[in-house]
Each structure stands twice: as C-alpha cells, then as structure tokens.
Amino acid sequence: MFGQPTSPRIRAALAGTLSAGLVFGLAACGGGSDDDSAGTDASASAIDCAPYTKFGDLKGKTVTIYTGIVTPEDTPHIESYKPFENCTGATIKYEGDKSFETQILVRARAGNPPDLAIVPQPGLVKQLVTTGKAVAAPQEVSDNVDKFWDKAWKSYTTIDGKFYGAPLGASVKSLVWYSPTEFKDNGYTVPTTLDELKALSDKIAGTGKKPWCAGIASGDATGWPVTDWVEDFMLRTAGPEKYDEWVSHKIPFNGPEATAALDAVGGYLKNDAYVNGGLGDIKSIATTTFQDAGLQIIDGNCSLHRQASFYAANFDKDTKVAADGDVFAFYLPGPDANTKPVLGAGEFVVAFADRPEVKAFQTYLSSDVWANTKAKLSSGWVTANKGLDPNNLTNPIDKLAGTILLDPKATFRFDGSDQMPAAVGSDAFWKQSTAWITGQDTATTLNNIEKAWPK
C-alpha cells in the first residue's frame, strides 16, 4: 500500500490533531454546564392565553423568525417565547444570523422569506415592502402599537398608508460613557447642557489628558458612529422638526443645518486637544474599532466616549457598569437643561406570511406581556413599550436607558441613517464620514453624500 515509509509520521500527526480534538471535546463536555442560572424559567410564568384563542387551534404549527441577533443576546429572546408556546402549542423556530441584513433581502427577493423578521432599520423595512413579499400587520398588532407606543414609532413602518411592523426592542444613542470613579476623584460633575459638556472637556484637556476617545472602524460599516454623532448634534443645533426634514430629504443633506451640525461634531472629533485618548491622533479614530475605543476609559487614558446603550456589552465581566462602578453613562445633554432630544434606534417585526399562527405570534410580541417577560430575562435590553414596568429591568444601564426613553419631557427621534435609502444610510454616509475623519473637509463630505441620494 502506498505511504508506508511515511506512515509513522502521518500517524503521529494524526494522533496530534485527534488528541487536540479530544481536548476540545472534553472542554465541551466539561465546560458546558446546564444553564439554569440566568433568568427565571420563563415557562413557569404563566400568561393570559385569552388574546390568542381567537386564532384557532395552533397546536403543532411552526413559526420561523429570522434575526440578526445572535449569541448571547438570542437566549433571552428564545426563552421569552416559551410562555406563548405553552399557551398555544405552537413552536417558534429562531434563526439568528450576523449577515441578516443582506440575507433577508436575498431571501425576500428570491421568494424564500421567513415567516417573521426582526428588522433593525426602517429603511430596510421599506426595501422589504418594495419586494412585494411583506405582509401588512394584522389589526390586533396595530391596536397594540396604538396602545403601547408613541405615534412616532408607528410611523416608521407605515408605508403608503399600510402599517407593517410593530416595534420590539430599542436602544438609546444619546449617551456619553464615563468613569464615575474618575469623576468623583476629580470633582467633575455630570454636565446638563452642551456648554457644560464643552467646559468639562476643556477642563480635562487642561490637565494634559485627552478627554475623548472614539473609534469608528467596523469592517464594511466603518464610519457609522460618526453618523450617530451628526444626528445627535443635528437634533441639538437644528431641532427635531428640521431633523425630520433632513432625514426625509425635504431639505438637502448638505444644507446649512447639516453643515452646522457636522462642524459642531468636528469641534469634538477633529479637535486635537480632545482626541484620541490613549489611541493616537485624529486619524486613529478611523482605524480604531468602535468596540475597542471606549475601553480606554477603564485604562484611564480617556474620560468620555459617546456611544449607545448597547455598548455595555463591550466591557468584560469584571468591570462594574453602574453609577457607583468602574464605568457608566450619562445622557448627552441638550442645548439647555429643559430641552431633551433623544436619538435612539430599535427593531421592528415584519411578517411575510399571514397564517393564523404567525398573526398570533406577532400579537404576542407587540404586547406588554412579552415586553415584561423579556425584561426579566435580559440584561442589556430595553424597549420603548410603554407597558414595560421599569422595575423589571435588571441592569443599571437598561434602567437608565428605559428612564430616558419613557421620560415625558424627552423628544425621541429614530436614527437618521437607518431611515435613509440604502445608498446613503448604509453606504455614502459611512464612507464619507470616514473620509471626513481622515482629513476631508465638511463641505466636500456633505456634498458627496447629497450626490448619492437616489433621484
């Protein structure tokens, strides 16, 4: 047989790899203990099954739900479906996939969509509706949304007068991360107006430390954090009404309002005295991943990092994220203490089928029952569902975000780039922002983005 002279070596090499495999196998058996710890056993919490009886007998039926939410955030979602499954006898198949945003379009266009999809951008919802495969939301869902959400939330997925997607979770983006310990040690106070924020930055810069750290690298989405900065400042310098006009292109993208907003951002991100704490010069913002940037707070190399509520997941297990811990966040202040614009984002449940079990599940997801069930199971999750009892939120950042979202004085606006057409919101805006960081001027940047708006 061939290979005899070399077979001892091959055998040795094989043994090597196979034993490595064994080690991994043992790690798998040994390391993976049963997860009974996190969250309560949701199936035990019985819910009122009455709202679902009208959909008929759903025993044995399956509903597929496709999302971009993967581990570890998917576990609370899957757990939160159990009460519904117990009630109706239906089975929910959860498919989590990081390339959700491209795949959902491929699947919808080719005629193979899931039953439900959790879509994180209104712009993407619009694209899905254009494929003709999306189905309008049932009346029960529409009623729930009227009851539990602000009018604005419903408008994001109402296209041509038809309502398509109930909101699900949300995130708050107008947050600045900081170190409570550092603030206490140095006598810094949390700013309540933009001027105070600037003064604080100057104060910290005066001590020889770069106050801000930022990072916008994110693979082919590089540049998206700048869009959040711009939108936050657009809300604060031009006001929510102008913001809406700018997002829907009623005023040009490169108008005076946007120019003022981008320059205001430049006052922070392109200010040599302010950036980039612990990471380098202004240009390093473009190559630092958004995940890495805020970690400099823990290392003491910077003091302030503007990022959304979901950033909490970036800190490792030993870091205490609380008002009295290693790191926490404060609300990015408005122009004055009484004006509170809040930039945020969220996801929507869009249906591609109208079978009874799909409609029933959609109804469940848009209810306050689901929101509270989910809150009790999650850490690092919040919703704008008014039926949510904030006491069910387990984690300080969630409580903070929840309070901000439900504050009657706050004016909520959805992330602009998530609403704009794809050519702008997931392409030009990102690319031009990155070029802006590495030296391109404000006017050219805004002009290029304006050129990319589809006619």
Add this chain to the structure above:
Amino acid sequence: MSTATPVTTTPPLAANPPSAAKIAKKRLSSPWASLAAIVLAFLWTLPTFGLLVSSFRPERAIKTTGWWSFFSNPTLTLENYRGVFGEDGGVNLAAFFVNSLIICIPSVLIPVSLAALAAYAFAWMNFPGKNVLFLVIFALQIVPLQVTLIPLLEIFVNVKLTGTFWTLWLSHSTFALPLAIYLLHNFMREIPAGLIEAARVDGAGHVSIFFKVMLPLLTPALAAFGIFQFLWVWNDLLVALVFAGGGDEVAPITLQLANLSGTRGTAWQLLSAGAFVSIIVPVTVFLLLQRYFVRGLLAGSVKG
C-alpha cells in the same frame, strides 16, 4: 537514457535504488535549503501562532497588550474555549458537526467525479467545439458567488427544495466544477500518451482506460483537489445560509462559529478560540490525504 535502475513494474517506491535515495537525501540536507524552508515556515506560521497564544489569554489582556507579552507575563485561561463550547450560545458541536460532514462529503465526491469525466473528455478525446467549450468552462471561475444567489434560490423555491441538503450539494458541486475540470485536465494531460495508446492497442475502451490507467495515476491530483474542495465547503458560510436558511436542521458548524463574536462583534476574542476549533477537521483531512502525494507513480511507466 539508460541508468543503473533495474527495469521493474513493481510499486515504484521499491524501485528506488540506494544511490538515488542517498543523492536525494544529500540534496535535502543542504543547510541552505533547510534554512530557507525553516525561515519560510516560521514567517508563515508566526501570525497564526499569535492567534493560538491569544486564544489562551483573558479578554482584557488580548485587548490591551500584544500576544508576545504572554511570554513575559503569562496569564493562561480556558475562558475563550469555554465560550466556544459553553452553554451560553456556544457551539453545539454534535449536531452541527454532523451537518457539516453531511454537507461536505457529497459536495466533494460529486464534483470530483463529474470533473474527472469531463476533464478526461477534454484531455484525450477529440470533438468539435472542444477548445471553445474548455475556455468557457474554465473562464466561468470568474462568476462571483453573489450573482448566483437570487437566480438559484428562485429555482430552488420553485422546485421546493429549500431547507434541504440538496440545495447545498447541487450548488457546491456546480461552483466547484470550473476549477475542478481545469485542474484535473492539467494533470491528465501530463500522463504520457504512450500509455493511452498502449491500452487502446490492447483493445480497452474509454471506460476501461479511465478506470485502469487514468485513475491510479491521478491520485495526487484528485487528493489535491479533494483537499481544497473539502476545505472550501467546510469553511463555507454564504452558500449554506442562502440556500438552506439558518434552520438547525441544515446549518453547518461555520454558522455557529461566525456568530461567536456576538451580535455586535464585541466578543471577538472568542473568534481566536473558534478559529482553532474549526481548523482541526480541515487539517486532519489534509494530513490524511498526504499519503496520496506519493512520488514516482509514473516512474518506470515510460518504459512500460
């Protein structure tokens, strides 16, 4: 040119007289050759070694210091590997492993067989349109996978095959064909015409020639292509996602590994461990197929 080698048709390895072996060894024991090989191997392995070291370091250390500082300040942890296998959305090895294997095996066997036949036709038969057809086929390598997604998915939806392994077997096989035919054709042409002629003179038909003459001589080529096809299908994610959906029934192990870094990519340190978990199988296959990379299968055949 006649040599001291005894003419023989026994397995070629036994035909190597000591003198050739000694000469060969002498060449390889040239210090420059060994040094060059070692330097290359070192340079090539260094980046991967960095990842290996990182996979045993705690998250904070990975994100704040270089992996080489592991040697001056060793902090070992199995956290990353536990994260790969662990309960909180880690890799469910058993089920997905099975899926990956079931996807891979036909996706290797089918294109290899079909390509071997086609390559044989191109290499040793004459028919009108041969050259043009060959060029078209190997030029098809340029078609990016992404442009086939929607057209093929539409077809699969129409024939109701979505969500099954069939979509994967058919797609992977189709995508592999241009390169497979191109590679195998090249190796087939290297087989001396004399052998084919001799077989034909003996009255063998195409089928006989294919199985009795070609196949044994093609083993290294088949092994080489087999390794790569296995590897590409094993590591593939896109085709699996699009044509089979993310459902547990058909999802391969790559899906789980890709999702490891978390919804927003925060846990990318887990990827360092995940990468090594996913390497094991392809490297094992590579080693297993090395036995077919045997020298001298053609030695002495010129005289035969």
Add this chain to the structure above:
Amino acid sequence: MFNTASTTPEKILQMLSALLLFAAVMGIILFIAGRFGGKKGDRVVAYLYLLPVLLLLAVGLVYPGLRTIYQSFFDAAGDAFIGFDNYGTIFTDADQLTVLRNTVFWVVLTPFVATAIGLVYAILVDKSRFESFAKTLIFLPMSISFVAASVIWKFMYEYRPDQGTVKQIGLINQVIVWLGGKPIQLLIESPLNTFLLIVVMIWIQAGFAMTILSAAIKAIPDDIIEAARLDGVNAWSMFRKITLPSVQPTVVVVLTTIGIGTLKVFDIVRTMTGGNFETSVVANEFYRQTFNADNQGLGAALATLLFLLVIPIVWYNIRSLRQSEAR
C-alpha cells in the same frame, strides 16, 4: 427523500441515498459510453461525459452570469433601462481609478509571489523527513476562515500611539518600536495599506500553490531526475532545466487560478478597511453596490467588469496552451 431531514439517522440516510442516486447516474453514463468504441464513438462519448457538467454549469453559472450582464443595463431597482449609464459611472468617478489601480496590484502581485513561494517551498521540503508537517504549516492559512484571518492580521497590523502606558498590540508596530521607531498607522497610509492587504492574500494562497505544485513535482518521473543527478547537475540547474519545465503547465494553472480568485476576493478588504483609505478593489465595489447601497444595476455592471478583467488571464492561458502543444 427530498424533504428536510431532522434527525441524524435521517440525514445520513438522505446523504447515502443521494450518493447512490449519483452513482447510478454515473453508472448509466459509463454504461452507455462503453457501447461506443473506436474513434468515431469519441464524439458521442465526449458529449456524454460532458452532459452532467454542462447541465449544472448552464443553470448554476451561465444563466446567473448572463442575467447579471442583462441587469447591468438597468437602474438601481432593476426596473428602468438606462443603457450604458452604469458603465459611465464606473469609469468617470475619480475614486474608481484608484480602485482599478488597486485591482491591478492585487492581480499582478498575488499570483506571482504566492506561486513562487509555494513552488520553492514545495521543492525544498520534497522528500524531506518532515514533509507532511512542513507542508501543513504553509497550508494552515488556507484552512482558516476569512473572519479568523482578519483577527490574525489585526494582531499584526494594529496601531497604538507611542505614549505613556499604552502598549502596542500589533506585531509590526511592536517591532518598529523595539527598533527605536515610531509606530505607523499601517492601514491608513496609501498605497502601503494595499500592499499590506495583498500580503494577507499571498499568505493564504501560497498554501494552495504549494499543494498543487507539490502534486506536480511528485509526478516528475524519477529517472529524469536520476539521470540529471548522475550527470552532475547542481540544485539551481536542476530547478531551471528539469523541475521548472516539467511543472510549467501546472504553474500556469496555479497562476491562473490564483489570479481569478484574487479578482473575486473582497473579504480581506471588506473586513480590514471596509474599502476605505483608498484600498478598495473592483470586487469590493461590486459587493458594496449590490448589498450596501442596494444598487442592483451598478453592482451588476461591476460584476460584468470582473468578467471582462478575466479576459487577459484567459488569453494568457490560450497562449500557454498553444506553446505547450507546439513543444
């Protein structure tokens, strides 16, 4: 048998039945082919052998390819016919010239360097004691997914400022600092960044070249080598006069394959720089327009550009084939 299999035994059964079905189809083809002997039968047998392949390729690659070219003449949504407008956009945008320049760098450097390294290494370790192990080391990068590769090279190219307590995370900058220099933002400096990304591709593809060329080297008849040895030929001459000419057709194949693969690859650019800082290539633009900007027409036009860019490679192959036939 054509349904979704849910349990492991079901899956294995489905796979086995698929393989059996396939074997049956092959059997039928071979059986029919066996009926046709002699030179006249050549044509029929050839077409018979090619039948399954042509069928699969026509449906799976040719049809999508033609559909793409057709789409390139329509607008972003695929509704309105706009003629050559998309192509106009490609060639008038200033950025696109950089994209084309980068693509040329990629397609010229990667195949030649990767093949050279693969060939040299394959020869160096051929018949040595640790051949399998040595080859595995070069093969390793090929078996790593692109996602993992981007993490690996992040640890090579990462930049941190040289200040205070901040330490370098990327190996290259660490070496620069050890040698007394200041760290460089490697991925922002153009065109250095493009070359650094090309290095990643070469690192991966050398394994492919090595494996294929190793098979080719093994196929060189021992007697030829023997004879040359006895004639007192040294290593360099051996390489130039015996090894290289013998594997030349395979070298062409390897160069071609890596070249075409390089044209198509965008994962490296996409994950490491997102195509920013003047690093984008045609394939990345194709992906960007099709999936990020949702411009189906422009994306299709860029894909068609890829089809056209493969023509020089095809021509090179034709020339090579003719030369080898003339030998």
